[in-house]
Amino acid sequence: MKKLIIAVLSVLILQSVQAQDKYFTKTGKISFDATAPKSPEDIVGVNKTVTCVLDTKTGNLQMAVLMKAFEFERALMQEHFNENYVESHKFPKTEFRGAIAPGTSVNYAKDGVYPVQVKGKLTMHGQTKDVTAEGKLTVKAGRLQVQSVFTELLSDYAVAIPSLVADKVSKTVKITVDCSLDPLK
């Protein structure tokens, strides 16, 4: 009986420890900035419903971003973004599947700010590209914060800019990631 109790407790503790390996959010933030020097105004979209999971054991990082959830200051800009640029009715989701690069040292048990490099595949507008992004991972009070800023070429993802506004929309887009992750229980 004693052995059985110990065995059950061991399984429960092991499950608890395994659960702590994964951290997640469904309210992560990603913004992009495609403002060009000749843009009459900032071209910035913000998405506050990003799903992100980090497995601290393997370093695997996964994100899902619904394109219709990007919000803009002006309705017309949001409509153009969805209909003419990213065609969100055809490609409703952008996904990133990658991992914290090997050799990156993060002590998840100790509060601190750790520089990280993440490598993986970004699928947007039906195109998949290898991406490497520098960022930082903050460990604080049992929670993690993943932050990164990186740029991508719109042409790599077959996002065409109409010639009429070619000098008013940047050919590269600055992507800012900010996700606060809680332990997955």
Place this chain on the structure above:
Amino acid sequence: MLPNKLSKYLLFAVLILMAVGIYVYREYNRKAPDTSDLAAAYELTGIELIQAFQNGEADANSRYLGKVLAVSGVIKSVDSDSAGTQTLVLGDTASMSSVRCIMEKTSEVASYAVGKTIAVKGICTGYNADDMGLGADVILNRCISQNSVKP
């Protein structure tokens, strides 16, 4: 002095230019309409909405994506982020799958208790299938409680 006929043409051209200018200005500065001013394209329960996406994501996307939906369901939880954005999570408490309603007015959320059945109206921004072990979610943005819909 311009001939009478030419004056009329000029006046007409100026009026047309002014009308085009006003239209362009208003269109350029147009904000997203308030959700309370939008009519729901579909009314259904949260569980029905989740099932629609689980049964066929492509079909459900073509039907619901970008549309205004009136969705009712039991509140499973109320999530808040550091920026103050509040999310009502609706669905079957026995299931990991949910409808996540990002509320437009956070002040509305204070009175919402877990277990209460409510109806919200919001814009469907898509579906995240359960491929991360977190349950599947349908996301509604700019949600308002149906109680606050203008008469």
